[in-house]
Every structure is written in structure tokens, then in C-alpha cells.
Amino acid sequence: MSVNSTIVNTVLGPVPADDLGVVSVHEALLSVLPGAEYAFDVTVDRAGIFETLAEKLRDFRAHGGGTVVDSTGMFHGRDVRLYEALSRATGVHIVASTGQGPEELLGGYFLTPQTNPPSPWPAEKFADLFEREVTEGMVVPRVERRGPAGLITTAVTRAGMTATDESLLRGAARAALATGTALSFRYGRDAVTELDVVLDEKVPADRVAVGGLDRRDAVAAGAPADVVDRGAHVVLDHVGTEDDEHLTDAERAALVAGLVRAGHAGRVLLSAGATGVAEGHPANGVAYSHVLTAFVPLLTAQGVGEDDVRRILRTNPRDLLAVR
Incomplete structure (x- = not known):
């Protein structure tokens, strides 16, 4: 089946x-630090949140945007009913994600x-959790399941991949392989080693996106070139x-221009990592x-x-997100 028919x-x-x-592939709509909604000084005003996000999404659409991917995964504020209403109101496609980390x-x-002895979840349990959010619908806590997740996502500890991080990566990879859904992860310390864990699960490399590669340490280590070399x-x-941690x-x-000149335009994705x-x-x-408003002119220059x-803004994310 061709990508165009998916x-x-x-x-x-x-x-x-x-x-x-x-498409903006790595954004956050409502981002809630796990547990913050229960804090005495945090009030989650859903009506106000709707208006704020609707304004930002309409601005995105007015400048040529079509789709926002909320890549926060489970338990970080994901509100599927809210996202449904926002998509209907603004005309922007919203892809929500499953995953943790x-x-x-x-x-x-x-x-x-509750195991004896207590131990972290193994990869197969994470795989089952994420797979069901694609095949049965994303969980609305204590209520129901809604529509299917369109991306499987996780993140690795910045100080270095832990055993649990590896279980998350392998579980996400197995769920991606089982459902035909793309996998995206934000790298921790060693992007190539972490990518190799995913590829070890036999996920096709072109179904994997590695985030965080505009960090200065990633560029210094040559990670962008190494990641595209793996496909x-x-x-x-x-x-x-623009701060001490990231490129300007x-x-x-x-960096993008260099990747394009090297023949890797088909493996570059861009996003603001914006928090609505x-x-x-x-x-x-x-x-x-x-x-769209500030960065594309720099690419042209x-x-x-x-x-x-x-290709970078439309074709690459389309091919990544298409269910295969």
C-alpha cells in the first residue's frame, strides 16, 4: 500500500x-506536570484553556499550518475531549499520542x-498498554476510551538511559511494530545508543523520529548525522x-541546510516544542x-x-504519521 493511500x-x-x-510534530497543547492538577495552588480552568489554545491554533492555521501533534503522551495533561472540541472549532487536525517517560x-x-518482589514494568506490559491506546482508543481516566492515538512517544532520562527507560523504549517499539504507528522519542544522553535499542526491536528506521537533536550536546556529538545514517x-x-542548552x-x-545538501532532506522534521x-x-x-513565520525565511536564506x-514541513511528517 502506498503512503498516499494511507x-x-x-x-x-x-x-x-x-x-x-x-505538520508540527512535537508540540504540547495542555501540558500538566504529573500530579499538578491536585496541587492547592493549581486551578485547571478548562474553558479558559480552550480559549487560549483555540487562539494559538487559529494563529497556526492563519499562517499555513494544518496539523499539530500533541506529543506529550499519557498522564501529562492529555485531554482528548478538549482536543476534539479544539479541532472542530479551529479546523486544525490534532494528532494525540500514547506513551510515557x-x-x-x-x-x-x-x-x-504489585509483584513479588516489587519490580518495574517489563517492556511487554508497556507495549500492551500503548498498543491498546491505538487499537481500542485513548483512555479518558475512569470514564471511557476515545479515538486512537496517532503516535507512540517516550523520553529517556537526561543523565542516561535507565533500565526502566529501556523497557519504555522497547515497549513503545513493540507497540509501534504491532500497530503500524510511528514511534517518536526524545533522546536522553546518547541518541544513537537509544535509537539502536529501538531498532533492535526490528522497527523500520523510517518509522522512528528522534527528538531533541537541536541540543548543543547532540550536535557536538554528531548525533543528527548518525541518526539519519541509520535511516x-x-x-x-x-x-x-535560544538558550545555553540549544542552538540558535x-x-x-x-544545520538543516547541511543535512539537505548531504541528501537527507527526507529525514528532517521541525517543530517548536511549544507549550500552549x-x-x-x-x-x-x-x-x-x-x-512558519520566523524559521522558514532563515532556511531560504x-x-x-x-x-x-x-518536503520537510509536509511530506516527511505525512509519511511518518501514516499508519502502515
Whole structure:
């Protein structure tokens, strides 16, 4: 089956992959630090959250955006009913994700379940959890299941991959393989070693996206080139964030241009990593439209042609998200 005839799972149901338009692959809509919703000083105003997110999504659409992928996974504020309403109101396709991680953000249930002796969940249990969110629908706690997840995502501990992180990666990989859904992970310390764990589960490399590769330490280690050499997607997912930890946008544009010149335009993905509304932690204040309004002109100035820009913003994410 060709990619052009496949579908992508959005919160409003399957849509033809070609209908996605410009896609931001690593964003956050409502991002809640696990447990923050129960804090005495946090009030989750769903009506207010809706209005804030709707305004930001309409801005994204007004500048040519078509699809936002909420890549936060489970238990980080994902609100499928809210996302359904937002998609209907704004006309922006929303792809929600399943997955968890890194270890430090897992609830105790997943670290010390009722086994004798207590032990973290093995990969096969994470795989079953994530697979069911694709095949049976995403869980709305204590109520029901809604639409299928359109992406499987996880993250690795920044100090280095733990045993639980490896179980999460392997579980996510097995769920991706079983459902035909793409896998995205934000690397921790060693992007190539972590990618090799996923590939060891026999997931095709072109179904994998590695995020965080616009961090300075990733670039210094040569990780973007190593990841594309293995056939996976490089995700520069902090476009618009300029600090000591990340490249500037000008440096990102130069990195993208270098990858394009090396023949890797088909393996580059871009996103702002924007946080629409945050509870329990600060939002980053970057607009979903930033890639379109501020970054694309930098790519053009670096000599990246219109066809390659279209490939990076439209074709690459379409091919990644299409269910195979």
C-alpha cells in the first residue's frame, strides 16, 4: 500500500494522510506536570484553556499550518475531549499520542507494581498498554476510551538511559511494530545508543523520529548525522528556543541546510516544542506558528529551496504519521 493511500489517526478519527498539510510534530497543547492538577495552588480552568489554545491554533492555521501533534503522551495533561472540541472549532487536525517517560515522571504504579518482589514494568506490559491506546482508543481516566492515538512517544532520562527507560523504549517499539504507528522519542544522553535499542526491536528506521537533536550536546556529538545514517528521522523540536542548552535559530537553519545538501532532506522534521498551556511548570511562550513565520525565511536564506521546505514541513511528517 502506498503512503498516499494511507490514513493518519487524529482525535476526530482517521483522515487521509495527504490532508494533513503543514505538520508540527512535537508540540504540547495542555501540558500538566504529573500530579499538578491536585496541587492547592493549581486551578485547571478548562474553558479558559480552550480559549487560549483555540487562539494559538487559529494563529497556526492563519499562517499555513494544518496539523499539530500533541506529543506529550499519557498522564501529562492529555485531554482528548478538549482536543476534539479544539479541532472542530479551529479546523486544525490534532494528532494525540500514547506513551510515557522518562522514568522520573512515571507514577509509582509503573515502578513498583504489585509483584513479588516489587519490580518495574517489563517492556511487554508497556507495549500492551500503548498498543491498546491505538487499537481500542485513548483512555479518558475512569470514564471511557476515545479515538486512537496517532503516535507512540517516550523520553529517556537526561543523565542516561535507565533500565526502566529501556523497557519504555522497547515497549513503545513493540507497540509501534504491532500497530503500524510511528514511534517518536526524545533522546536522553546518547541518541544513537537509544535509537539502536529501538531498532533492535526490528522497527523500520523510517518509522522512528528522534527528538531533541537541536541540543548543543547532540550536535557536538554528531548525533543528527548518525541518526539519519541509520535511516531514522532527525527532529529539531525546539525551534524558537535560544538558550545555553540549544542552538540558535540561525544555527538550526545552518544545520538543516547541511543535512539537505548531504541528501537527507527526507529525514528532517521541525517543530517548536511549544507549550500552549502549562500547569505545574512554566510554558515556553513559543508560538505554534514560529516555524512558519520566523524559521522558514532563515532556511531560504541558507539556500534551502521551496521543494525541500515543502518536503520537510509536509511530506516527511505525512509519511511518518501514516499508519502502515
